[in-house]
Amino acid sequence: MEPGLIWILGGLLLLAAELALPGIFLLWVGLAAIGTGFFVLAAVPGLGATALVFLLLLGGGIALALRLKRPRRSAQVNTPAAGLVGRHGMLLPMDGPELRVRLGDSDWPARLPQDVRVPEAPMRVRVEGVDGTVLVVRPV
Known part of the structure; x- marks a missing residue:
């Protein structure tokens, strides 16, 4: 089986597990795995490059999640x-x-x-x- 398809399948399984388990961490791991799978399908990299792409996508997703989660200063409602x-x-x-x-x-x-x-x-x-x-x- 094609390595890129294995990454994509693994990412889809992680996204399905995210629906069943509490938390939000598996979302970012699953999306990073899917992105890595598309990268592996587009360019056939070595193991080191594949791991680097996965880690960069995972880090970027977590950084984006933390930025979106940051509380915004807004007017309080219903007080x-x-x-x-x-x-x-x-x-x-x-x-x-x-x-x-x-x-x-x-x-x-x-x-x-x-x-x-x-x-x-x-x-x-x-x-x-x-x-x-x-x-x-x-x-x-």
């Missing part, structure tokens, strides 16, 4: 901070022990940074952060 930080609202008069801020049509519990004293309500404030469901606000 209170995602849409509230930077918005302006009104500090409501205190009805109980906690401060409340009206943002749009919602009232939120709020607190001020430690360096700010409690201002007279109503006052315009800016949301600087979110601590759980409590907004950290500063007078504008």
Whole structure:
């Protein structure tokens, strides 16, 4: 049997095993084996060149996988901070022990940074952060 076809068959078997086994490593080994098989079919290299091509393809695939896996810095979705930080609202008069801020049509519990004293309500404030469901606000 042709050596290139053996490489391709081995790579296909590794890709099939990837479907049955957890993890993602066999994917890159299988793709590197298929690529090596096509190289062996196109140019009849020696054993050293074949091994070098396989290792280069495997290393390139793993490097690509690590680059694609790297976490990207993006806005957090579905968190209170995602849409509230930077918005302006009104500090409501205190009805109980906690401060409340009206943002749009919602009232939120709020607190001020430690360096700010409690201002007279109503006052315009800016949301600087979110601590759980409590907004950290500063007078504008």
